[in-house]
Amino acid sequence: MRKTTIFALLFNILFGGGLTPWLTGGFALFLGGGLTPCFAQDSPRQDSPRQDSLAQGMRRQGRRCLRIAELNCENLFDTIDCPTTRDEEFLPQGERHWTSQRYWRKLNMIAREIVAISTEQPVDLVALVEVESDAVMRDLSRGTGLRALGYEYILGGTDDGRGVRVALLYHPGAFRPLQSSSVSWGERLGTVLPTRHMLHVEGLARSGDTLYIMVCHMPSKAGKLSSKKYRRAILTDLRSYCDSIAASAPPQTRANIIIIGDMNDTPDSRDMRTILTGPDSDLRRVEHRPAKWQRSADGGRIAGNGVEASYRYKGNWEMLDQCIVSSHLLSPTEPLHVSARGLQVVGLRFLLEQDITYGGLKPWRTWQGPLYRGGFIDHLPIVVELEF
DSSP: OOHHHHHHHHHHHHHTTOOTHHHHOSOOOOOOOOOOOOOOTTOOOOOOSOHHHHHHHHHHHSOSEEEEEEEEEEEEOOSSOOTTSOOGGGSTTSTTOOOHHHHHHHHHHHHHHHHHTOSSSOOSEEEEEEEOOHHHHHHHHHSSGGGGGTOEEEEOOBOOTTOOEEEEEEOTTTEEEEEEEEEOHHHHHTSOOOSBOEEEEEEEETTSOEEEEEEEEOOOSSSGGGSHHHHHHHHHHHHHHHHHHHHTSOTTOOOEEEEEEEOSSOTTSHHIIIIISOTTOSEEEOOBOOOSEEEOTTSOEEEOTTOOSSEEETTEEEOOEEEEEEGGGGOTTSSSEEEEEEEEEOOOGGGEEEOTTTSSEEEOOSEETTEEOOOSOSSOOEEEEEEO
């Protein structure tokens, strides 16, 4: 059965109301498809056919665009205790009573969310933030309806005390990883920084272009890492890291750098404007262009639901989830470039709930402090298209 047929069938099941366990939790959906090996963290360059032959094969398989999404999974922990991290509150007997039923409910809801990002074909790459372990990624990609779509994944490392990480979910027909590394900010800066690693994946896209994808979850403004000193040091080092990649690009080529993730800051903040995307930098953010409408599950148009950004705090929308790219990728005359749609926030109605305090709608989150709400996640997904 063709992938597009499977995707259409899966989409209809998820949004047509034909599978109650998808939302009630405790059940996994299997629609066939074999298990395929994932690339391990810090994997060496793979032995493969010549890149030009691979690229030609990829071009024959797909569309003329590549969709890249990102979503913050809001504390996606498994239910097994890890003795080296502080994950005790996310255990069945822990403070949050994180049971298998709640765990599988959240996995299935996130899978539904990923499917809903694109109504035509599965989204090609998904950067995931706040996942705990390889077990979580395995269960998400192979124990939910996503198994039918054949996704593989790469998981980053962490210095975070709770053990949360970032990961990249990808479709092997659209993107072939060549090598990956987990970048510890503490090691690079010569200090102790209990925060998530950046995941750097170099790979060959369906277009035949090499992409350098950086999945980031910048330190929160709360707690010890809130100091401007640490945040600025990490942004400065990220800029330097990307400059090194650009400088080492083969002759007559330019590095296609894509930074995507939860930056825990707004695009117009001083640090983002002057350090990462400053006037002397080759990095530029993909502008958020609010959609006047979003597609419903049956392909129809529905209202934009008042969504102005990816995160809402005390009634105010903030664009914490961002995509920053090499400047040439923003030029429509380039063979590979960001679509005129820019960055879109996926503000579908089923991802939202009423904001009783401040009015309007807000993301339907899993947790409100320690209180279990049973929703999806606290950030809305973002998506960017590369055309070629």
